[in-house]
Amino acid sequence: MCYPFRHRIYTAAIAGLSPGPAPNAQNPQAAHFTYRPMLNPFATPAAGLKGPGATSTARVLALTALDAHGDDSLVVVPRPDAITLFGLAEDELLDDDTAGLFIPGNLDAALAYLETELAIREKSGVSQGRRLLLVADCAQEAERITALLTHHPDAVFAVLLGHWTGDQATIDDEGLVEAPPAVASNFPSHLPAMSRTEARDRLMKVLDRHKGTRKPPSRRRSTSRRG
Template sequence: MRTSAAPTPVRAREQADELESRPSSLQPVLLLGLLLPAAAAMCYPFRHRIYTAAAGLAPAPAPAPNAQAPQPARFTYRPVLDPFVTHAAGLKGPGAMSTARVLALTALDVHGDDSLVVVPRPDAITLFGLAEDELLDDAPAGLFIPGNLDAALAYLETELSIREKEGTTHGRRLLLVADCAQEAKRITALLARHPGAVFAVLLGQWTGDQATIDDEGRVEAPPAVASNFPSHLPAMSRTEARDRLLKVLARHKDTQKPPPRRRSTPRRS
């Protein structure tokens, strides 16, 4: 009987080397399989941030053809001004007239219930464009328009003198808005005698401290005066001031209580 020859030593050695090499070739594959999940878990936050940023930068969808474009919001800036914060506010410069309009309208609109604004007729024409005979018959509450500055000062002096004699301490605050003309000394004496009861917004050659307002609304003033104004004021034309004045007066007229009527008594025969 013929028997097969035993494998040669060379063939046996090659098979042994092949068997030894197989486990070593699987090691990188196993190691890579362990590292991939860890790497994916570590990269998820970064990938999430990238996706989020990409979504934020995505262009907004185009509006529908028939959709109406949104109208831009319109804001009208009005600074908070208090015409009664100082006894005398002297104004000069290209923007002085505009600031006087704002102060007078603020007194009427915000403080109309407990104050009276006195504007001589020539100043009412210059500031608000009123006609010579406008607002004569229907005198609005909160506003008094005498014929000239002398008449305005005479009214203020008489009113304050009556209050002083009667001991009235809670009367309506009085605000004079006018060009001081040649009456600076008279106005100064009136303000000094009745502190807290009468105030003034003065244009022209005022002898006290003045705020200078340029044509763009920038304010320059001494420290004692500058604290009463913002650093910038908006312009207000005479046309706009007239419209606002008439609206304020109409609103005050609608909210006023009608004057009490006298009871009629039967005549005696």
């Protein structure tokens, strides 16, 4: 139970592919073991999500980016979406030492940050900066987000809820995935649910594990990616 999030994912994936011993009756935790498939939040420039299971999938993608790709990426989640996805309070995680995670006040502020950061990179010739991942309800900003993704390929990515105008994967309330060909290869056929309570717990564990072990990513200038 103390495994890091990604180690639990790997263990679960292996368990799902090979037979294992019968559960130990003296270990009640075995009955609560859940399978978390590996997802790549950077597999496609924009992962549009809809359906009853969309929010749960967004949680998993955001946590995967933070935990498995925290050394070379920055996850940007507007405050309203951080509240929806992780149950954060309005004044929670306001400090600047949260490695790999940036929570601006709203979507407009998030997009302004991304636009400024990417413009600075372009002007200074930086080509190997941290990958930027926006996780948000796209609201009325689909056109603005599309422009960012189009003009900065391989630098910015997005996990988008709401009325996204591009391709979307539909996740139903049982976790079954239906998606067009351009998106289908990025998802397994079935995704387990992740509640806001579980997501918050995992988020805090990931941030606590990273705290003090790395230099916080700059919010104002590019940070080189590490190989």
